[in-house]
Amino acid sequence: xxxxxxxxxxxxxxxxxxxxxxxxxxxxxxxxxxxxxxxxxxxxxxxxxxxxxxxxxxxxxxxxxxxxxxxxxxxxxxxxxxxxxxxxxxxxxxxxxxxxxxxxxxxxxxxxxxxxxxxxxxxxxxxxxxxxxxxxxxxxxxxxxxxxxxxxxxxxxxxxxxxxxxxxxxxxxxxxxxxxxxxxxxxxxxxxxxxxxxxxxxxxxxxxxxxxxxxxxxxxxxxxxxxxxxxxx
Numbered sequence: 639x640x641x642x643x644x645x646x647x648x649x650x651x652x653x654x655x656x657x658x659x660x661x662x663x664x665x666x667x668x669x670x671x672x673x674x675x676x677x678x679x680x681x682x683x684x685x686x687x688x689x690x691x692x693x694x695x696x697x698x699x700x701x702x703x704x705x706x707x708x709x710x711x712x713x714x715x716x717x718x719x720x721x722x723x724x725x726x727x728x729x730x731x732x733x734x735x736x737x738x739x740x741x742x743x744x745x746x747x748x749x750x751x752x753x754x755x756x757x758x759x760x761x762x763x764x765x766x767x768x769x770x771x772x773x774x775x776x777x778x779x780x781x782x783x784x785x786x787x788x789x790x791x792x793x794x795x796x797x798x799x800x801x802x803x804x805x806x807x808x809x810x811x812x813x814x815x816x817x818x819x820x821x822x823x824x825x826x827x828x829x830x831x832x833x834x835x836x837x838x839x840x841x842x843x844x845x846x847x848x849x850x851x852x853x854x855x856x857x858x859x860x861x862x863x864x865x866x867x868x869x870x871x
Contacts, residue, residue, distance in 0.1 A: 690849040690862035695722035712769030717752040773812040780817030787825040792833035809840035841867035
């Protein structure tokens with residue numbers, strides 16, 4: 639670790655802005671080293687607080703009673719959602735679609751903490767692509783779980799083209815990619831009534847799940863939100 643307690647692992651210019659992967663030791667927790675991704679100097683994700691990313695997988699899995707599950711994850715990030723899915727023996731395969739090839743490169747180059755575990759699991763695959771474009775296209779396979787963690791919220795998108803996913807038309811198209819009994823779960827840092835209304839119009843069962851966690855570095859509680867939707871059998 640450098641004298642400034644900060645190590646830049648990668649810095650790339652992308653269509654969405656300047657992407658930085660960094661590793662740093664917490665000054666308030668000597669010996670605790672965390673990995674972070676920032677976009678245009680705004681923190682996107684951190685290995686220090688991963689409760690809601692893991693909950694996205696946990697909550698969806700808890701609501702599906704099947705086995706031999708096929709899971710699609712939109713957004714790789716630091717890999718915590720995919721890793722949580724892979725902990726379940728009921729999961730047969732996990733495919734991650736990540737928009738930024740640089741983030742896929744971070745994983746394949748072993749730059750993120752979960753790289754060894756994810757790359758060693760034969761059920762795991764990752765590819766560059768636009769998960770929203772895939773969900774707009776005609777369905778060619780049925781997923782048991784579709785987990786989306788791409789945008790900050792249904793109202794704050796990383797790309798302008800993402801907005802259509804959060805509409806009734808977009809959700810109806812995405813729903814065609816679900817197998818019978820399949821579940822769609824979406825992560826957000828904020829609650830959103832218009833999106834919830836669209837979910838209710840597209841699915842028969844919709845749950846808004848708060849994930850509360852305390853960031854002890856500032857001794858403050860935060861809430862992220864999961865939108866979980868499915869049809870009754």
